[in-house]
Amino acid sequence: MTIKSIAIIGSSIEAWLPAAYIRARLPSAYKISIIETSKSKDENRLIARPNSKDMHALLQFSEADLGQHAQAKPLLAATINADIALPFGRYGLDRDGAEFQHLWRRIYPDTPIQNINLFNLSLALQKAALFIPQAPQGMPSYDYGYDLSTNGYLSMLKQAAKDVLNLEAKKLEVHHDSGKISAIDCGDTHIQADLYIDATRDGHVSNIISTLMDNWHGNCLSICRNFDETDHKNGIRLYRLQIAMERLIALWPDTSFAPSELNEYNRLANAEQEHIRDMNALLAHDKKEMSNRKALQRKIAVFESRGRIANEDYEIFSKSEWIAALAAANISPASYDRLADRADEHDLKQWIKQLEQAIGQYVHMMGQRTIKSSPQSHGNVTTDGNIISNISGLVK
Amino acid sequence: MAKFENIVIVGGGTAGWMCAAGLASMLGSTGLKITLIESEAIGIVGVGEATLPHIKFFNETIGIDEAEFMAATSATFKLGIEFVNWGRIGDSYIHPFGEFGLPNAGIGFHHYWRSMMDDPQTASMDHYSLPIMACRNARFRPPSNDFRSVHSTYKYAYQFDATKYAPFLRKHAEERGVTRIEGKLVDVICDGENGNISSVKLENGEEISGDLFIDCTGFRGVLTEGALETGYDEWTKFLPCDRAVAAPCKSYGPLLPYTRATADKAGWRWRIPLQNRTGNGHVYSSNFISDEKARQSLLDNLDGECLSEPRFLRFTTGKRKKLWNKNCIAIGLSGGFLEPLESTSIYLIQEGITKLLEHFPSASSVHIDRKEYNDLMDLEFERVRDFLILHYHATERDDSEFWNYMRTMQIPDSLNEKMELFRQRGRVTAYDRGLFLQPSWIAVYLGQRIIPRQWDDRVSLLPDSDIKHHLNGLKQLMQRSANELPQHSDYITQYCPSPLAAEPAA
Numbered sequence: 001m002t003i004k005s006i007a008i009i010g011s012s013i014e015a016w017l018p019a020a021y022i023r024a025r026l027p028s029a030y031k032i033s034i035i036e037t038s039k040s041k042d043e044n045r046l047i048a049r050p051n052s053k054d055m056h057a058l059l060q061f062s063e064a065d066l067g068q069h070a071q072a073k074p075l076l077a078a079t080i081n082a083d084i085a086l087p088f089g090r091y092g093l094d095r096d097g098a099e100f101q102h103l104w105r106r107i108y109p110d111t112p113i114q115n116i117n118l119f120n121l122s123l124a125l126q127k128a129a130l131f132i133p134q135a136p137q138g139m140p141s142y143d144y145g146y147d148l149s150t151n152g153y154l155s156m157l158k159q160a161a162k163d164v165l166n167l168e169a170k171k172l173e174v175h176h177d178s179g180k181i182s183a184i185d186c187g188d189t190h191i192q193a194d195l196y197i198d199a200t201r202d203g204h205v206s207n208i209i210s211t212l213m214d215n216w217h218g219n220c221l222s223i224c225r226n227f228d229e230t231d232h233k234n235g236i237r238l239y240r241l242q243i244a245m246e247r248l249i250a251l252w253p254d255t256s257f258a259p260s261e262l263n264e265y266n267r268l269a270n271a272e273q274e275h276i277r278d279m280n281a282l283l284a285h286d287k288k289e290m291s292n293r294k295a296l297q298r299k300i301a302v303f304e305s306r307g308r309i310a311n312e313d314y315e316i317f318s319k320s321e322w323i324a325a326l327a328a329a330n331i332s333p334a335s336y337d338r339l340a341d342r343a344d345e346h347d348l349k350q351w352i353k354q355l356e357q358a359i360g361q362y363v364h365m366m367g368q369r370t371i372k373s374s375p376q377s378h379g380n381v382t383t384d385g386n387i388i389s390n391i392s393g394l395v396k
Numbered sequence: 397m398a399k400f401e402n403i404v405i406v407g408g409g410t411a412g413w414m415c416a417a418g419l420a421s422m423l424g425s426t427g428l429k430i431t432l433i434e435s436e437a438i439g440i441v442g443v444g445e446a447t448l449p450h451i452k453f454f455n456e457t458i459g460i461d462e463a464e465f466m467a468a469t470s471a472t473f474k475l476g477i478e479f480v481n482w483g484r485i486g487d488s489y490i491h492p493f494g495e496f497g498l499p500n501a502g503i504g505f506h507h508y509w510r511s512m513m514d515d516p517q518t519a520s521m522d523h524y525s526l527p528i529m530a531c532r533n534a535r536f537r538p539p540s541n542d543f544r545s546v547h548s549t550y551k552y553a554y555q556f557d558a559t560k561y562a563p564f565l566r567k568h569a570e571e572r573g574v575t576r577i578e579g580k581l582v583d584v585i586c587d588g589e590n591g592n593i594s595s596v597k598l599e600n601g602e603e604i605s606g607d608l609f610i611d612c613t614g615f616r617g618v619l620t621e622g623a624l625e626t627g628y629d630e631w632t633k634f635l636p637c638d639r640a641v642a643a644p645c646k647s648y649g650p651l652l653p654y655t656r657a658t659a660d661k662a663g664w665r666w667r668i669p670l671q672n673r674t675g676n677g678h679v680y681s682s683n684f685i686s687d688e689k690a691r692q693s694l695l696d697n698l699d700g701e702c703l704s705e706p707r708f709l710r711f712t713t714g715k716r717k718k719l720w721n722k723n724c725i726a727i728g729l730s731g732g733f734l735e736p737l738e739s740t741s742i743y744l745i746q747e748g749i750t751k752l753l754e755h756f757p758s759a760s761s762v763h764i765d766r767k768e769y770n771d772l773m774d775l776e777f778e779r780v781r782d783f784l785i786l787h788y789h790a791t792e793r794d795d796s797e798f799w800n801y802m803r804t805m806q807i808p809d810s811l812n813e814k815m816e817l818f819r820q821r822g823r824v825t826a827y828d829r830g831l832f833l834q835p836s837w838i839a840v841y842l843g844q845r846i847i848p849r850q851w852d853d854r855v856s857l858l859p860d861s862d863i864k865h866h867l868n869g870l871k872q873l874m875q876r877s878a879n880e881l882p883q884h885s886d887y888i889t890q891y892c893p894s895p896l897a898a899e900p901a902a
Contacts, residue, residue, distance in 0.1 A: 002853055025502075027857055097422060097457075097753070249502075251823060252853050260816040261823065268826060302768060305761035308754075310768065313828045338756035341426035 001255040003194040005031040007184060009172070010199025012042050013154055014224050014241060018197050019161035021245040024058050026252075033165040033193065035186045037172065037200060046150045047078055047235035050088050050143035055242045059160045070152035074131045075145045076122035077324075078234045080283050084328040086234055086321040089122030089135070089142020092355060095343060100140075101307045101323060102340035105333055107349050113332040118356055120320065124363045132366060139362065145235060167191070174208045180218035180257075181209060194255050198222040214266040219257055221248065221265075226273050230280045239316070243272065271314045279317050282325045300331055307333030400757050401429060404606030406581060406596060406619055408434025410558055411728025411745045412612035413565035414454070418749040420572035421458035423756065430573065431604060433596065435580040445558050445668045445675045446474060446655040446739040448831070449493050449551035454746045460568060466892035468564045470671040471556035473536045473653045473884060475527040477738065481659040482844055484792050489520075489843030490654060491738075492527035494539075494550025495835055497870050505870075506822055506838050507852040512863050521842055523871045526550055529878035534650040536884040546877050553739070555655060555668045555675075577604065581613075584623035592723040593623060608757065609724045615711055617730035624724055627717040628732075634785045634807065635713040636684075636798075637663050637735050641691050642677035642707055646700035651885040657737060659791075660693055661685060662798040666736065667699070671888060672896040674699055679735055684798040711735070719773045720766045725752060732777060737787060740780050743831060747776050779830035782811045783837070790815070790844035815846060822848035 006022060008015050015034050022032060048056075056066065066072035077085040092100030104116055117123050121135055122142035135141045170187025183192045184205075196219055198205035203225030210217040215225070223244040224237075231237040247268055251261045278296040281289040290296055295312055302310040303326050309319040317325075343351075403419060405412050416432045424430065455465060465471065476492035483489075497505025505524060512518045522528045527550035530536060540547035570576060579598035587594045595605035596619070611619035620626045632638065647669065656667040663680030678694040685693075691706050715732025719725065726732075727748040734740055751772055755765040789807050793799035814825045818841050824834045855863065889897075 002856065026854060029857065254850065254853065258820045260813065260820045263813065264817050264823065264825060301764055305764045306758070308768075311829075314826075315828070334760055335758050337754070338423055338426060338758070339753065342423070 001194075003253065003255060004029070005033070005193040006195045006197060007033045007035060007191050007193035008197040008199055009035045009037060009169070009184065009205050010197075010201075010224075011037050013046065013150065013157060013238070014199040014201070016154060016157040016161055017238075017241045018199060018223065018245055019164050020059055020157045021055070021242075022249075023161050023164070024060075025245075025249050028163060031165070031193075032161070032163070033167060033191055034161075035167050035169045035172070035184060035191060037169045037204075042150055043232050044150055046148045046153055046238060047075065047233065048072075048146040048148055049078070049235035049239050050145045052145060052235075052238060052242060055245075059157075061156060061160070065156065066146060066148065066153075069156050070146075071149040073147040074133075075147045076126040076131065076142055078145070078321075079126075080230070080233045080328075084283060084325065085123060085126065086317070086324050087120045087122045087126075087142070088144055088318075088320075089120060090140045090320055091116055091323055092119040092140055092352075093138075095348075095351070096339060098337055098339035098342065099308075099319075101333070102336035103343070103348060104352060105307050105336035106340045107345075107352050113327040113330070116323070116327060119352075119359065120324075121359050121362070123324075124359055125366070128363050128367055130363065130366050136362065139358065172204070174205055176209045178218075179209055181205070181220050194219065195253070196220045199224060201225060201227040213270075214262075215244075215269045216262045216265045219255070226276070228276070228280050230283055231276070234279070234283070234317075236276055236316075240272070240276075244269070268314060271312075272316060275312065275314065275316045279321075279325060282329055285329050300326070303333060304331055305333070306335050306337055308337065399759055400607045400762070401427060402605070402607045403428060403430045403610065404596065404604055404608070405430065405432040405610040405612055407612030407614060407728070407730070408432055408562060408566070408576070409612060409614065409728065410562050410742065411730075411748075412610075413562040413569060414742075414745050415610050415612060415727055415749055415752075416569040416574045417458050417565040417572070418454070418753065420569050420574045422753050424572045424574075429575075430569075431575045431577060431606070432569070433577045433579055433581060433598070433604060436578060437580060445670070446477070446555050446666070446736070447553040448739050448743045449553045450743055450746055451553060452551075454749075458568065463892040465564060466554065466556070466888075467894050469554075469556035469558075469560040470673075470894040470896050471554045471892070472651060472669055472671060472888060474553040474555045474655060475531050475536065475550060475653045476655075478531070478654055478656045479659070479787070479840075479843055480656060481793075482657075482664075482787060482791060484845070485795065487843070487845075489839065490522060490525075490528045490531050491836060491839040491843065492525050492531070492550065493552060494525060494527040496521055496525045496838065498546065498549070500866065501854070503852050503854055504822070504824075504834070504838070506842065506848075507855045508863055508866060510822055510848055510851040511855045512860070512867055513847070515860075515864065517864060518867060519871055521839075524867070524874055526874050526877050529874045530881055531652065531654040533878050533881075534652055534884050535878055535881035536653045536887050537881045546873060552653075555670060557670055557672075557675075577602075581618060584619055586623060590722070591624070593619060607723065610752075611724055611726045611730040612728045614729045615733070617716065617726055619724050620716055620721055620726040620730055624721050626721040626726070628712070628714055629717055630712055630714040631734075631781055632713055634781065634805070635735060635788070636681040636801070637679045637713070638711060639682050639687065639690065640677050640679045640709045640711070640736075641687070641694050642675070642709070643694060643698070643705070644673045644675055644703045645698040646703060647672070647674050648699040650883075651888065653884040655739065658697070659793070659799075661796040663690070664737065665694060665697055671894040673703060677736075679737070681798060684796070684801075715774075715777045718770055719748070720769045723762075725769070727752075731773075734777065734780055734784055737784055738780070738832075740784075740831065744776065744780070748773065775829065776831065778810075779827070779832070782808060782814070783832045783840070785811055786815070786837075786840055787844065790841070790846050792845060815841075818846055819848060821850045821852065 008018050019032050077087040079085045121140045173185035175183045181196045203222045206220050206222035215222045251265050253261050278293050299310050302308050309322045405415050420430055476490045478490045480488045539550050581596050582599050583597035585595045593609045595603045597603050652669050658665045662684035666677045668675035678690050680690045711733045716726050719731045728745050751769050755769045757765040788802040791803050817823045824837045
């Protein structure tokens with residue numbers, strides 16, 4: 001039978017994003033209830049990775065709306081701490097079939113790996129507090145995400161989640177039978193739904209019906225119970241919710257909750273979780289955790305030997321983000337790919353120097369041309385039509 | 397520490413010369429010395445007359461001119477593979493190198509189609525795919541680069557004379573510095589300490605040393621198995637066909653831009669149209685049919701006059717336990733064979749070369765390069781294997797012992813899960829990597845009667861009239877668009893005529 005009612009249990013964007021997303025993707029025939037649990041202290045700011053643009057298009061959040069209501073600032077990299085930023089753009093340019101890090105390593109075999117950051121335009125612009133929406137031709141390309149006000153963004157989600165029954169959880173009593181939730185007693189009201197989305201960070205509801213670590217059991221889907229504090233910084237908090245909703249819609253079930261569909265959801269979600277844990281262990285430089293993680297060990301070994309980024313299925317973080325994180329952990333390639341030997345050494349050296357200069361000059365020039373904007377301004381247009389903004393503003 | 401500057405390729409068939417041309421084009425300028433040893437006394441299998449779209453990228457990357465290559469190998473274009481008699485006798489479907497329908501609200505086209513499948517106005521899936529309609533009408537033109545156009549919804553590959561591809565590549569490779577040595581290999585000399593191959597000895601006494609050896613000696617795997625005893629993982633339990641008999645015949649009928657695979661009593665027969673002839677073969681399991689009966693079935697089903705005595709091949713489906721063992725990489729038939737049902741042989745050669753280029757070893761990193769190469773190639777083989785098994789297992793045929801075995805055999809869990817997911821609601825297991833992506837799986841599932849019990853709920857919420865309108869519009873669009881394409885034979889005649897091309901077909 002078709003699912004007709006959905007109950008979401010949780011608070012903040014974890015609860016409201018699913019409501020807005022489902023409402024945008026599925027017709028209003030679905031009844032959506034949110035059982036709001038007590039609000040724990042939330043971070044003021046929320047990082048949205050570049051792929052959030054797809055979701056914002058779906059939710060009809062324009063950049064102007066994000067600027068106005070969520071005080072959005074464009075973001076070219078996710079800042080983890082004073083030493084680490086994960087760029088949303090490429091390192092250098094590829095040439096002769098070789099990726100840039102190999103070309104660079106050939107010319108600078110003994111230079112500290114962190115110096116490769118000079119060749120990342122998105123990092124250079126972010127460091128100079130500049131934002132240009134698109135890299136000029138012939139420069140390393142990048143994308144951008146947003147730094148958002150959590151409260152402002154939450155208000156936008158609430159507005160997008162039309163016709164949602166919002167209930168306060170004075171208590172949370174989960175009634176279940178044979179691995180499925182039959183009802184939730186939240187104090188004043190008894191909620192019955194076809195599908196329950198557990199949006200609590202500790203997996204409070206799903207843990208009641210199963211002790212397994214999978215995210216989807218019976219009629220209960222847990223979407224954020226593996227939350228880690230680093231998720232705030234690298235944009236995974238929002239990313240995880242967005243992908244959980246994309247995956248849910250792609251595998252939208254009926255009330256039979258076919259095991260094959262739940263298994264596929266869990267397979268993908270588990271793989272995603274492993275990638276997140278790999279990155280978090282590396283960013284924290286948690287040596288014990290790092291040594292226990294096979295895929296991360298593979299990434300480190302392959303990078304250490306030849307500067308390659310070993311890809312897995314369903315990667316979340318880009319090659320550039322991995323290079324930045326590995327470099328920050330001072331993991332340095334001993335060598336480079338043979339394909340980097342194709343170019344003439346002298347030419348290659350000149351080319352790399354020119355690229356470094358071009359990036360430096362471009363950032364300097366853009367800094368000079370930026371008209372300082374007032375805090376209320378969301379961007380300025382230069383005389384040649386390029387939209388340039390101080391990082392505190394937002395491009396319209 | 398060992399350096400990797402001196403590369404010796406043993407064997408000069410399709411795999412050998414693809415390796416030589418690929419390595420010389422991409423790494424020749426880095427000082428790599430590439431030697432290829434082959435013997436004219438040893439015939440080549442000439443694997444892979446039919447290819448997948450990836451070969452276009454390979455040829456482009458190494459700087460091959462398409463029209464020149466097609467003329468030299470009597471090649472035709474290929475938009476897909478037709479499977480006849482696989483689900484049931486009388487069935488026919490095409491696995492296209494392209495999409496079904498057009499993207500709509502993020503819901504796969506086959507969900508719309510499934511919801512209306514029983515409506516008399518709904519046509520078979522074929523009618524909603526431009527490459528299939530082009531196949532059915534023997535038409536071809538390269539796809540458009542405009543992603544808004546329906547003409548951008550397909551890719552293409554080639555059908556060519558594999559015995560001519562190797563000589564074509566040889567010229568290309570030799571121009572880029574590859575040294576060819578004529579000679580028959582009589583011995584492989586290994587280093588007593590590390591077990592690596594240090595040199596190979598030829599019949600005339602010449603000894604050729606190398607840092608890295610590429611075994612392209614065919615099924616025997618003279619280096620990897622003969623010398624290094626690498627071992628072989630047999631997959632005959634899932635893919636029991638172990639022989640093929642092949643013979644060309646005169647062309648007959650329109651020049652089709654697709655390969656045909658017709659299921660037979662104990663295997664299947666291929667038909668590959670080239671400019672000057674049609675390639676034919678019968679792949680079968682010797683446990684279920686004799687060589688003579690297999691040969692007769694091939695001859696009985698030729699389009700026209702047989703042009704040469706049928707020749708037999710024996711093989712064992714599977715792969716080497718390590719495709720890269722010591723300092724020897726097995727590429728082509730020496731590495732493994734998954735039978736030619738989905739034209740994957742040349743693709744797997746290409747992947748072997750691409751991954752070697754990406755993981756070309758250095759003295760300090762060879763153990764990691766080797767491990768990465770092996771892990772990635774194992775995944776390629778395994779994912780292709782599952783897709784091939786699907787063709788045999790998803791059948792209702794019960795007219796022979798062979799099909800009864802295939803239909804009822806135990807299949808890998810990974811495939812079972814994929815099939816069940818599709819049966820439930822038409823979902824296709826998601827991958828980032830692997831050769832065959834969503835449209836390929838959908839084509840074979842539906843073509844072989846794995847019909848989803850249900851479909852995406854969002855489609856159910858649409859009025860029937862809207863879905864019918866959508867389907868009808870697409871059907872008309874595909875037919876109209878196919879009719880806009882030139883005849884495949886006309887396009888070939890204008891673009892890349894082979895000097896060997898036959899007179900216009902009857």
